[in-house]
Amino acid sequence: MAGSFVLEEAQTFLRDKQLDGWLLADFQHNNPIFWEVVGGRRHTTRRAFLLIPPAGVPRFLLHMIDAERLRDLGWPIDVYLSRSDQEAGLRALVSGRQRLAMEYSPACSLPVVSRVDAGTIEEVRSLGIDVVSSGDVLQYAVARWSPTQRQTHEFAATAVVQIANEAYRWIGERIGTGVTEFETRAFIRDQFAARDLWTEEGPDVAINAHSSDPHYQPTADVSSRIVAGDWVLIDLWAKQRQPNSIYGDTTWVGYVGREVPLLYQRVFDSVQRARDGAVRLLEEAWRQGRELEGWQVDEAARQQIAADGYGKFFTHRLGHSLGEAIHSSGVNLDGFETRDTRKIIPGVGFSVEPGIYLPEFGVRLEIDVYVDPDGGPRITTPVQNEIVRI
Numbered sequence: 001m002a003g004s005f006v007l008e009e010a011q012t013f014l015r016d017k018q019l020d021g022w023l024l025a026d027f028q029h030n031n032p033i034f035w036e037v038v039g040g041r042r043h044t045t046r047r048a049f050l051l052i053p054p055a056g057v058p059r060f061l062l063h064m065i066d067a068e069r070l071r072d073l074g075w076p077i078d079v080y081l082s083r084s085d086q087e088a089g090l091r092a093l094v095s096g097r098q099r100l101a102m103e104y105s106p107a108c109s110l111p112v113v114s115r116v117d118a119g120t121i122e123e124v125r126s127l128g129i130d131v132v133s134s135g136d137v138l139q140y141a142v143a144r145w146s147p148t149q150r151q152t153h154e155f156a157a158t159a160v161v162q163i164a165n166e167a168y169r170w171i172g173e174r175i176g177t178g179v180t181e182f183e184t185r186a187f188i189r190d191q192f193a194a195r196d197l198w199t200e201e202g203p204d205v206a207i208n209a210h211s212s213d214p215h216y217q218p219t220a221d222v223s224s225r226i227v228a229g230d231w232v233l234i235d236l237w238a239k240q241r242q243p244n245s246i247y248g249d250t251t252w253v254g255y256v257g258r259e260v261p262l263l264y265q266r267v268f269d270s271v272q273r274a275r276d277g278a279v280r281l282l283e284e285a286w287r288q289g290r291e292l293e294g295w296q297v298d299e300a301a302r303q304q305i306a307a308d309g310y311g312k313f314f315t316h317r318l319g320h321s322l323g324e325a326i327h328s329s330g331v332n333l334d335g336f337e338t339r340d341t342r343k344i345i346p347g348v349g350f351s352v353e354p355g356i357y358l359p360e361f362g363v364r365l366e367i368d369v370y371v372d373p374d375g376g377p378r379i380t381t382p383v384q385n386e387i388v389r390i
Contacts, residue, residue, distance in 0.1 A: 017136070025102065026047070049093060315357055353367070
């Protein structure tokens with residue numbers, strides 16, 4: 001199979017959890033997990049089903065029009081034409097099974113998992129199937145990185161930090177003659193191209209109050225000039241162009257001037273304590289052989305920022321899964337936007353990015369972490385410990 005999906009490991013997980021299979025359903029690419037398992041998107045237009053059994057060969061149920069698009073994978077394909085054909089085909093596909101995992105999350109508590117529409121869930125349940133969430137199996141079988149993917153991530157993680165610092169130097173060289181957020185964004189994208197890196201969107205280059213918006217991106221029409229005394233946040237993410245590459249993602253902050261105002265430093269220090277405390281928790285749990293869930297790491301960082309008096313200004317989760325997509329399908333460090341109860345398992349990667357967003361400016365310090373199966377949690381990005389002086 002292409003991509004990071006490993007059939008044998010998925011089936012081992014299904015057997016361990018006493019599940020009768022993993023049923024993936026897609027319609028017009030509304031379930032990206034389906035396509036991660038398949039190994040890349042194909043042009044399909046009708047409903048598609050894939051059953052991965054605990055043992056044996058996976059099997060597709062596809063419309064006749066789409067069947068040839070997936071035949072090269074070598075898995076058996078049942079073909080349907082009409083709605084009644086599809087209903088009969090699905091009934092046959094799941095016959096004899098009782099508990100199936102699907103991209104479903106009760107009450108949509110984990111939106112990253114909840115990809116299958118309610119009607120399809122109802123249809124499967126009407127066949128006597130107990131549908132459970134595939135959140136754990138997809139993390140185990142899809143979200144973990146292969147050794148090659150780890151290498152692609154390490155390249156990208158180092159590169160994005162290098163480019164961030166080059167961008168700060170580039171701004172400093174142009175302060176006297178004039179430079180804008182949007183021009184800096186263009187410079188960063190040029191550096192991506194020079195290193196054969198790619199991203200769907202971004203980066204974020206945000207000064208002063210713009211940095212209070214975690215996803216602000218300048219445009220040709222909306223962009224501020226950067227001058228002495230400005231606070232400059234740069235968030236950038238990219239990956240290599242080769243197939244199955246993993247993103248690197250980082251956020252740094254800087255100040256145009258030599259003497260950083262006390263409030264900027266105070267907020268920076270709080271965010272740094274939260275970031276470093278989250279990493280210590282991950283490392284300590286690994287040494288103690290203690291499993292952590294995603295929400296627990298978020299909670300620890302959030303408690304630190306609250307103790308510093310900035311709790312209401314930390315307005316997003318602590319971190320997101322990293323993969324072939326910048327926001328991937330593995331465990332998120334989140335007890336705020338959702339409550340991610342999935343385990344932080346060896347082989348996954350994620351960001352750690354606490355932030356404080358005051359009305360006048362925002363601070364976010366983002367690093368990437370990979371859970372090495374042998375050595376435990378490891379930071380893969382160079383770490384910012386001082387405010388960049390521009």
